[in-house]
Amino acid sequence: MNTIRCKIEQVNAFNEAVYQVILTPEVAFDFDAGQYLCIVMGEQDKRPFSIASAPSQTTIELHIGAAVTESYPMQVVERLQNSDYIDIEAPAGNAQLRHQSERSRLLVAGGTGFSYIKSIVEDQIHRQQHIPTTLYWGCRTEEAMYYQSIAREWHEAHDWLTFVPVVEQANENWDGKTANLLAQIKQDYADLTPYDIYIAGRFDMVGAAREVFREIGVDEAHLYGDAFAFIK
CATH class of the missing domain: 2.40.30.10 (Translation factors)
Structure with a gap:
């Protein structure tokens, strides 16, 4: 460095x-x-x-x-x-975007893990890549989803990108999923094998996510997160 x-x-x-x-x-x-x-x-x-x-x-x-x-x-x-x-x-870090890959992408952010995902999405936009990409961002409340506006703008502007906001505690006007982030992903996917997965968040969340992904099928050679260098 x-x-x-x-x-x-x-x-x-x-x-x-x-x-x-x-x-x-x-x-x-x-x-x-x-x-x-x-x-x-x-x-x-x-x-x-x-x-x-x-x-x-x-x-x-x-x-x-x-x-x-x-x-x-x-x-x-x-x-x-x-x-x-x-x-x-x-x-x-070694969890950078593999921009040469043509596999569909699943981006998973917990809290300020969104910063890692933001760099990846904006690089895809800059490269004019149209690879199907789904972004899950999980927070405890909507107020904690501090940059929700830009994620929704990406969703509206790019037909290759789907944004799925997930909060654990929602108010009555919430426009998104109300669930635990990992439980929502487990509900939405039966097999993650075809995906390049990029994940960031608190170490305990990332470790738990890997176990959930293993339960529903994941190719760990295509699972990227710098937290994995620090957790067993």
């Missing part, structure tokens, strides 16, 4: 628990959609975040889930809010 100094352009709150960060690197660097970077907090303190922007963009976007009760990510947000520049190390 390269160490790159970045100008901090914006730190905006999507909601009370998720922040959007926009960085401009002083030196352009190559990365693949679906990779991540590390914010350098100290020589031995480097914290990973998915890159939410596509490689074709000149700025770098991050989504940082940082509720006030979670000191680890809030320390990063506070550093960004109170600095003009930050060092990053990039790129990292």
Whole structure:
């Protein structure tokens, strides 16, 4: 990975628990959609975040889930809010989009795992790929689905992309599925063998997802998620 100094352009709150960060690197660097970077907090303190922007963009976007009760990510947000520049190390990760593959794609995001998926979808759009793609995004509530608007815009603009929003607690006007994310996928699919699957979210969710996918058939050579490097 390269160490790159970045100008901090914006730190905006999507909601009370998720922040959007926009960085401009002083030196352009190559990365693949679906990779991540590390914010350098100290020589031995480097914290990973998915890159939410596509490689074709000149700025770098991050989504940082940082509720006030979670000191680890809030320390990063506070550093960004109170600095003009930050060092990053990039790129990292092996769960990048296999854009040469012509297999149908299933994208699965839990919470701020959507940042990983956003980079992949925007790269598909940039490449003008029309491979059938279904995006599931699961959150506890609609309010937690912080970038629902852009996902619905993709759904409307691209006939190859289907967006399936899933929340566990819905209000009466909710336009989506009300269920546990993994239970909804298990209900919707009898066999995942034909799919390239890209997944991001909390480690416990990603680990549970792999077990669910195994139950309904999955070709694990086509199951991509950087969390798998850290969980058994």
